[in-house]
Amino acid sequence: MSIIIQAKHINKSYNDLQVLKNVDLTINTAEVVSIVGPSGAGKTTLLQILGTLDKADKHPHTELLIRGENVAVLNDKALAKFRNNHIGFIFQFHQLFPEFSAIENVCIPAFIKNTSKVNAEKEAKKLLDYLGLKNRYHHKPSELSGGEQQRVAVARALINNPALIFADEPSGNLDSESAESLHHLFFKLRDEFKQTFVIVTHNKELANMADRKLTMVDGKIQN
Numbered sequence: 146m147s148i149i150i151q152a153k154h155i156n157k158s159y160n161d162l163q164v165l166k167n168v169d170l171t172i173n174t175a176e177v178v179s180i181v182g183p184s185g186a187g188k189t190t191l192l193q194i195l196g197t198l199d200k201a202d203k204h205p206h207t208e209l210l211i212r213g214e215n216v217a218v219l220n221d222k223a224l225a226k227f228r229n230n231h232i233g234f235i236f237q238f239h240q241l242f243p244e245f246s247a248i249e250n251v252c253i254p255a256f257i258k259n260t261s262k263v264n265a266e267k268e269a270k271k272l273l274d275y276l277g278l279k280n281r282y283h284h285k286p287s288e289l290s291g292g293e294q295q296r297v298a299v300a301r302a303l304i305n306n307p308a309l310i311f312a313d314e315p316s317g318n319l320d321s322e323s324a325e326s327l328h329h330l331f332f333k334l335r336d337e338f339k340q341t342f343v344i345v346t347h348n349k350e351l352a353n354m355a356d357r358k359l360t361m362v363d364g365k366i367q368n
Contacts, residue, residue, distance in 0.1 A: 147173065147174045148171055148172070148173055148174070148210075149172055149173060149174045149176075149211065149212060149308060149309060149341050150170065150171065150172040150195060150209075150210070150211055150309070150341075150343075151170075151171055151208065151209075151210040152168065152169065152170040152171075152194075152195060152208070152209050152210075153169050153206065153207065153208040153209075154167055154168075154169065154204055154206040154207045154208065155167070155168040155169075155170070155191065155194060155201045155207060155209070156168075156201060156202045156204055156207070157187070157190050157194060157199070157201055157202055158202055163364060164187045164190045164364055165187045165190055165191055165194070165201070165364045166187075166363070166364040166365050167365070168187075168191060168364075168365065168366055169366075170191075170195075170359075170366065172341060172343060173341070174308070174339065174341055175335055175339040175340065175341055176335075176341055176342075176356050176357065177331060177332060177335055177341075177342045177344070177354070177355045177356045177357075178341075178342070178343050178344070178355055178356065178357045178358075178359060179344050179345075179346055179351060179352040179353075179354075179355035179357070179358045179359070180192065180343065180344065180345045180346075180358075180359045180360075180361060181345075181346065181347070181352045181358060181359070181360050181361070182360050182361035182362055182367075183362065186361040186362055186363060186364065187361055187363075187364040187365075188345040188361050189313055189345055191361070192311050192313055192343065192345050194209070195209070195211075195311065195343060196228070196232055196234060196311040196343075197211075197216055197224055197227065197228045197232065198228075198234075200217070201217070211227075211231065211232075211309065212231060212308060212309075214227070229254055229257050229258055229305060230258065230305060230307075231307050231308050231309060232307050232308075232309050232310070232311065233254075233301075233302030233303055233305070233307040233309070233310040233311070234302055234310070234311050234312075234313075235295075235298055235299055235302050235310065235311070235312040235313070235315045236298070236312075236313050236314075236315070237313060237314035237315065237317040237318050240298065241286040241294060241297060241298060241301075242286075243285060243286050243287060244285070245285070246282065246283045246284060246285055247273060247278060247281050247282055247283070247284055247285075247286075247289065247297045247300075248266060248269050248270065248273065248282045248283065250286070250297055250298075250301055251269040251272060251273065251297060251300045251301045251304055252265040252266060252269050252304065253301065254301060254302075254304050254305050255268065255269070255304045255305060258305055260305075265304070268304055269300065269304060270282065272300040272303055272304065273297070273300055275300075276296040276297075276299060276300055276330070277296070278293060278296055278297065278300070281293060281297075290323075291318060291319050291320070291323060292319055292320070292322075292323030292326065292327070295315065295316075295318070295319060295323070295327060296327070296330075299327070299330065303334070303340075306338075307340065308340060308341060309340070309341045309343070310334075310340055310341065310342050310343070311342075311343050311344075312331070312342060312343070312344040312345070312346075313345045314345060314346055314347065315327060315331075315344065315346070316328060316346070316348055316351060317346070317347065317348070324348065324351075325350070328348075328350065328351045328354060331344070332354065
């Protein structure tokens with residue numbers, strides 16, 4: 146089994162508050178990993194650093210390899226390109242643009258990658274069909290249910306076929322039926338497309354479904 150993330154000596158402080166304390170972590174390709182723990186334990190901060198949205202504190206022994214590439218040494222432009230090509234994000238609040246239709250929201254990462262409009266829309270339609278949203282292409286977020294909005298956000302995360310998907314409380318804003326549907330979708334995607342999921346969640350059912358559950362307490366992984 147190949148390793149997709151190798152993180153060593155990850156620390157993060159905000160002024161005098163140390164949020165992450167020397168975290169080491171290895172995640173394998175096509176693995177679903179859940180990260181649980183009390184609020185303030187450092188879960189989201191770790192997720193943002195692993196996802197290259199934030200940077201760890203500088204330390205001579207710190208290392209963050211994603212797909213074998215040391216992303217810690219990339220400049221901002223190279224990092225943004227790497228992130229757009231290889232990483233997808235799903236957040237608790239779907240963060241869709243309210244003025245754009247479902248298909249327009251899904252296409253945004255593809256446009257950033259300079260994918261043609263024809264090819265981006267073709268892929269977006271394929272994903273929306275796959276996610277049961279065939280009749281929602283031109284609906285704006287306000288015209289969609291919470292579960293539908295989150296599935297549009299999932300399609301957006303998948304549009305560039307990323308190897309790695311980070312989700313921060315992805316079902317925290319959904320009713321129980323929509324949440325269960327979303328949870329099963331993650332595993333279906335993993336099984337069909339061999340994508341890796343790292344999920345921060347307070348949802349016990351989702352956390353326990355994962356291949357591996359990591360518990361964070363006070364800036365450290367306990368197990």
